[in-house]
Amino acid sequence: DAMVIQNPRYQVTQFGKPVTLSCSQTLNHNVMYWYQQKSSQAPKLLFHYYDKDFNNEADTPDNFQSRRPNTSFCFLDIRSPGLGDAAMYLCATSSKDRGFQPQHFGDGTRLSIL
Amino acid sequence: RKEVEQDPGPFNVPEGATVAFNCTYSNSASQSFFWYRQDCRKEPKLLMSVYSSGNEDGRFTAQLNRASQYISLLIRDSKLSDSATYLCVVNLPGDYKLSFGAGTTVTVRA
Numbered sequence: 001d002a003m004v005i006q007n008p009r010y011q012v013t014q015f016g017k018p019v020t021l022s023c024s025q026t027l028n029h030n031v032m033y034w035y036q037q038k039s040s041q042a043p044k045l046l047f048h049y050y051d052k053d054f055n056n057e058a059d060t061p062d063n064f065q066s067r068r069p070n071t072s073f074c075f076l077d078i079r080s081p082g083l084g085d086a087a088m089y090l091c092a093t094s095s096k097d098r099g100f101q102p103q104h105f106g107d108g109t110r111l112s113i114l
Numbered sequence: 115r116k117e118v119e120q121d122p123g124p125f126n127v128p129e130g131a132t133v134a135f136n137c138t139y140s141n142s143a144s145q146s147f148f149w150y151r152q153d154c155r156k157e158p159k160l161l162m163s164v165y166s167s168g169n170e171d172g173r174f175t176a177q178l179n180r181a182s183q184y185i186s187l188l189i190r191d192s193k194l195s196d197s198a199t200y201l202c203v204v205n206l207p208g209d210y211k212l213s214f215g216a217g218t219t220v221t222v223r224a
Contacts, residue, residue, distance in 0.1 A: 031210050040122065042201070042214035043158065050210065090157055100210035101146060105157035 003027050006091050006106035013081055014114050021076040021109045023091030031100060032074040034066060035090040037108075043090055049074060078111075086113045115140050120202050120215035127192050127222055134188040135218045137202030144213075146205035147178055147185050151198045152217060158201055161187075192222045 004025045013019040023032065031050050035043035047056045049068040063085070065077040078085055088110050092103040120137045127133045139147075147164035162169065164176040164185050175188040189196055202215035 033211075040216065042118070042216040045211060048211070088155070094210060096210075101163070101205065102148065102160040103212060105159065108157050110155070 004091060004093055004104050004106035006089075006109050008109060009107060010110050010112070012112045012114060015083065016080045019078050019081055019111070021078075021089050021091075021111070023074045023076070023106055024072050025093045025104075026072070027093055027095065027104060028071060029093035029095040029104070031094045031096070032068060033092040033094075033103065034064075034074070034076045035092065036085075037088045037090055046076070081111070081113050083113050086111055116215075117141060117213040118202055118204050118215040120218045122216060122218060124219040124221050127220070129192055129194060129222055129224055131192050131222075132188065132190050133192055133220055134186060135200070135220075136184050136186045137215050137218075138182075138184045139202075139204045139213070140183070141204070141206065141213075142180075142183060143206055144183075144204045145207040147176075148203040148205070148212075149174075149176060149185075149187050150201040150203055150214075152201055153198050158214075161200070189220070192220075194222050194224060196220060197222045 007022045033048040034046045037043040046060045067075045088108045090108045091106040094100040094103045149161040150158040151161045152158045162171045168177045173190045177186045199217035199219045201217045204213045
């Protein structure tokens, strides 16, 4: 059974139209991460939540926001998507009790921009 | 300089062959090392951790060389199902963030 679930698997949006990607977990892990991965590149960490504490990477554009209303759910909001934001978005979780390793990934959401 | 660097490949090998590739990391304080596997258009999945003394998991052998700051992965008796991108992943002590390489693509042909 999937333990990190991302919805939707595929998302198409228009240039400049806000979009929200969701992630839920049944693992009760402390940390939830959002990564952006483009073709043939390493996953790039956008931000992560340690419990309720939000940690933004220095080079994450302001266009990207996140919300974590409870332990199980985390959302990625892209306020005004540009063509360069087309990518796979990966959610992952890890647990302090396990030394934060390994990270468990969801299936990803592939975002296309028209 | 990137934190983690890998030869992107692709490594094209016949079934049954042995294939090996390395990954270098820049931060000498790195403490935890992993190989993740990523299939085309899928999420990364942990393949194996890499321990200081080297370790095996079936047909997969991982080695760590701290002096030269690289880790390696060797796949013996390659199967078609081994075709994937292998991501080298490095972690600093107490850090809950991972540093990923861009991956090495392996294609096993019949």
